[in-house]
Amino acid sequence: MATGGNNRKDKGMTTTITANSFKTSYLPTWCPGCGDFGIWMALKNALAELGIGPDDALLIYGIGCHGNMSAWMRSYGIVGLHGRTLPVAQGAKLANHTVPVIAIAGDGDCLGEGGNHFIHAAKRNPDITVLIHDNQVYGLTTGQASPTAKDKLKTKSTPDGVAEPAVNPLTLAIVSGATFVARGFAGDMPGLTNLISAAVKHKGFSVLDILQPCVTFNHVHTYQWYRSRLYQLDSVKYVPNNRLAAVEKALEWGDKIPLGVFYSENASTSEDREPALSSGSLVSQPLGISDLNTLLSEFR
Numbered sequence: 001m002a003t004g005g006n007n008r009k010d011k012g013m014t015t016t017i018t019a020n021s022f023k024t025s026y027l028p029t030w031c032p033g034c035g036d037f038g039i040w041m042a043l044k045n046a047l048a049e050l051g052i053g054p055d056d057a058l059l060i061y062g063i064g065c066h067g068n069m070s071a072w073m074r075s076y077g078i079v080g081l082h083g084r085t086l087p088v089a090q091g092a093k094l095a096n097h098t099v100p101v102i103a104i105a106g107d108g109d110c111l112g113e114g115g116n117h118f119i120h121a122a123k124r125n126p127d128i129t130v131l132i133h134d135n136q137v138y139g140l141t142t143g144q145a146s147p148t149a150k151d152k153l154k155t156k157s158t159p160d161g162v163a164e165p166a167v168n169p170l171t172l173a174i175v176s177g178a179t180f181v182a183r184g185f186a187g188d189m190p191g192l193t194n195l196i197s198a199a200v201k202h203k204g205f206s207v208l209d210i211l212q213p214c215v216t217f218n219h220v221h222t223y224q225w226y227r228s229r230l231y232q233l234d235s236v237k238y239v240p241n242n243r244l245a246a247v248e249k250a251l252e253w254g255d256k257i258p259l260g261v262f263y264s265e266n267a268s269t270s271e272d273r274e275p276a277l278s279s280g281s282l283v284s285q286p287l288g289i290s291d292l293n294t295l296l297s298e299f300r
């Protein structure tokens, strides 16, 4: 889906932001048919629709197939250590809370190695969006089961099928305090574009779990498997304003799998509650250090 772009005035010049504004000279190395393509396109479309250009936002990546997007997505960006996507995103947000920060994470990255960071970010409610590429495997390391692997998925690390229950990113986010929790599908470009746009616009910690077929290492949860089960929460007149009802809805997984916004509320963010930010972003304030050597001597 192409978008018509969005005009933005900056220093007297009018710039039109389109999905192509994020183009680099690198071509994706993802496997042909990977769900990452759909997420990448939907993200570019959503940013263009919001009038957010390559130099208007900061994208923080984790380690995984998703993280390779940093090479073919023109924007300010940081590739963090494995599992540390959210600490880096929160640090960047604290340094300059006027800039939209989008964390682009994998399911293993965000809910395995970074699980503790996920819970605490949800509890603090920083104004950050996290896009979880949920393919149920560690694709970059050739397909071991990730924390979200379900339906007794057989992988290299689970040859007899996953024996344990899966981590549910939605219920975890809802009970941990996230103020926007949604699920999208990499094969639904218009729907995913709208959800990314809504998540970025939301003021607070917005979690978007994106069902992403890994065509190479997950042969169960294919595009067809999802398409025969997915339905939109909007179609059943679901209202996303109750945490208990949201948890119940988020537990649905089987013949019917819901897509859309499960929970949304307005609440103060960690930036709202931080007194040091009341006089502007930290990067716009003087350091307040007159003698660096004296300060450093305190640590010797």
Ligand code: SF4
Pocket (backbone or CB within 6 Å): 029, 030, 031, 033, 034, 035, 036, 065, 135, 139, 140, 213, 214, 215, 216, 217
């Ligand atoms: Fe995509 Fe899976 Fe290939 Fe990684 S291994 S690029 S997730 S299809």
Ligand code: MG
Pocket (backbone or CB within 6 Å): 064, 106, 107, 108, 133, 134, 135, 136, 137, 138, 139, 146
């Ligand atoms: Mg994964």
